[in-house]
Amino acid sequence: MRILVNGAWRESAGGELAEVLAELGYGDAVVATAVNGEFVAAAARAATPVADGDRIEVLAPMQGG
Amino acid sequence: MLELYGITVRSRLLLGTARYPSPAVLSEAVRAARCEVVTVSLRREAGGKRAGQGFWAIVRALGVRVLPNTAGCHSVKEAVTTAHMAREVFGTRWIKLEVIGEEDTLQPDVFALVEAAAILCRDGFEVFPYTTEDLVVAQRLLAGGCRVLMPWAAPIGSGRGLNNLFALRALRAHFPAVPLIIDAGLGVPSHAAQALELGFDAVLVNTAVAQARDPVQMAAAFAQAVEAGHAARLAGPIEPRDLAAPSTPVVGTAFTG
Numbered sequence: 001m002r003i004l005v006n007g008a009w010r011e012s013a014g015g016e017l018a019e020v021l022a023e024l025g026y027g028d029a030v031v032a033t034a035v036n037g038e039f040v041a042a043a044a045r046a047a048t049p050v051a052d053g054d055r056i057e058v059l060a061p062m063q064g065g
Numbered sequence: 066m067l068e069l070y071g072i073t074v075r076s077r078l079l080l081g082t083a084r085y086p087s088p089a090v091l092s093e094a095v096r097a098a099r100c101e102v103v104t105v106s107l108r109r110e111a112g113g114k115r116a117g118q119g120f121w122a123i124v125r126a127l128g129v130r131v132l133p134n135t136a137g138c139h140s141v142k143e144a145v146t147t148a149h150m151a152r153e154v155f156g157t158r159w160i161k162l163e164v165i166g167e168e169d170t171l172q173p174d175v176f177a178l179v180e181a182a183a184i185l186c187r188d189g190f191e192v193f194p195y196t197t198e199d200l201v202v203a204q205r206l207l208a209g210g211c212r213v214l215m216p217w218a219a220p221i222g223s224g225r226g227l228n229n230l231f232a233l234r235a236l237r238a239h240f241p242a243v244p245l246i247i248d249a250g251l252g253v254p255s256h257a258a259q260a261l262e263l264g265f266d267a268v269l270v271n272t273a274v275a276q277a278r279d280p281v282q283m284a285a286a287f288a289q290a291v292e293a294g295h296a297a298r299l300a301g302p303i304e305p306r307d308l309a310a311p312s313t314p315v316v317g318t319a320f321t322g
Contacts, residue, residue: 006109029118031110032150037142039149057109059150060117061124063091064106064134065081065221065249065271 001052014052018045021058032059067266069213069244070159070191072130074101077261078291079132079246080284081271088123090280095127098284104132104161104269107151132193134161139174141181148185160185161193161215161248171221171249175202179209186210195248198232200239207243214243215269218260219250222272226256227263237264254283254290261294262302 003012005024012020017033017040033040034057040048050056066073079102085091095103105124110117124131133151138144141164148160162182166174173196182192186209194206198216206214216236219225227233228250237245247260248269257268270287277283 006111026110029110029115030121030154031117032107032154034146034150037146039146039153041153057150059107059147059154060110060115061121061154062106062108062117063081063083063085063120064104064136065083065269 003050003053004055006056006058012050014050016046017048017050017056020050020056021045024058026058030060033057034059067244069102069193074130074267076100076102076288076291077267077295078257078288079104079267079269080274081269082120082124083271084275085280086275088120091275092123092127093281094274094284095129097281098274098288100129100284100288102130102132103127104134104271105155106134106136107147107154130159131155131157132159132161133157134195135163137165138163139165141177141184144177144181145184145188148181148190149188152190158189158191159193160190161195163195173197173217175199178202179205182206182211183209193246198229198236200232200236203236203240207240212243213246214240215246215248217249218247218256221249223250224252224273225250226252227259230263233260233265234263254286257287258290258294258297261291262297264298267291 001014002009036055076099078098078100080098080100081104133155135144135147138147144164164174164177164181165171178194182194185192192211193213193215194211195215196202203214219228244266246267246269247265251257251270252273260268274280274283
């Protein structure tokens with residue numbers, strides 16, 4: 001299936017958000033996630049299914065003013 | 066000592082972490098400023114590059130408190146969602162709430178700001194709203210649960226200093242017990258000293274330090290200016306007057322009859 005990750009379309013095997021993150025290479029990274037504009041807490045990722053066409057945001061600490 | 070949501074900080078200089086020539090210079094500038102609070106942000110992380118992970122390691126090594134921002138958000142929904150993401154990643158209830166309303170000036174959308182601030186305060190956040198000098202907006206932010214305000218001096222990165230002295234003085238006078246942190250638009254240490262002399266509790270500086278020819282030296286200079294401005298405020302500055310008042314006593318002057 002295809003999902004939109006940080007604004008770019010990606011192929012994914014799907015599953016729960018935790019599995020998709022591992023598949024994308026974020027397995028052990030300090031990141032925060034949102035699916036379709038809604039925040040998904042780290043503790044909820046294993047119980048949040050990702051569907052075809054979903055928009056996923058993966059954010060990490062960055063410089064800011 | 067300055068108290069922000071129950072946390073006491075000694076330094077009245079907060080630093081942003083963006084636009085430094087290198088991570089090493091950022092770290093050295095934070096140490097030179099002796100600051101205890103730095104602002105950070107969240108951005109999309111590319112899976113393989115892990116830039117954010119490296120940055121976070123650098124900030125944690127500094128041993129300072131972080132104030133995450135919602136920079137780049139243009140709506141209530143974006144800002145609220147970003148705040149929730151920041152709370153989880155950075156492990157703090159503090160959030161510097163930015164909702165940008167206009168691209169040329171990066172002026173806050175104060176209507177969305179008030180709405181987002183109330184939502185986040187209800188959700189248990191400790192909100193530092195980046196706002197204008199508008200008195201009524203300040204009232205609404207406080208009514209919504211904010212206990213700190215961050216009025217701008219001038220547009221972000223402009224280096225123009227305190228643009229609207231009259232309104233900033235009024236803001237300070239109206240809310241004598243609310244911590245007010247001047248955020249954005251300062252260019253040189255004298256601007257920071259002026260803010261503290263007027264009674265503002267602290268300043269947040271980023272571009273003026275990060276983009277200086279020598280950011281570390283500029284960070285130290287801002288630290289000294291903030292200390293001087295605060296000491297001057299405590300010492301009670303004289304009132305300006307239009308006519309001269311001789312500083313040397315006139316009694317006993319020679320050749321006077």
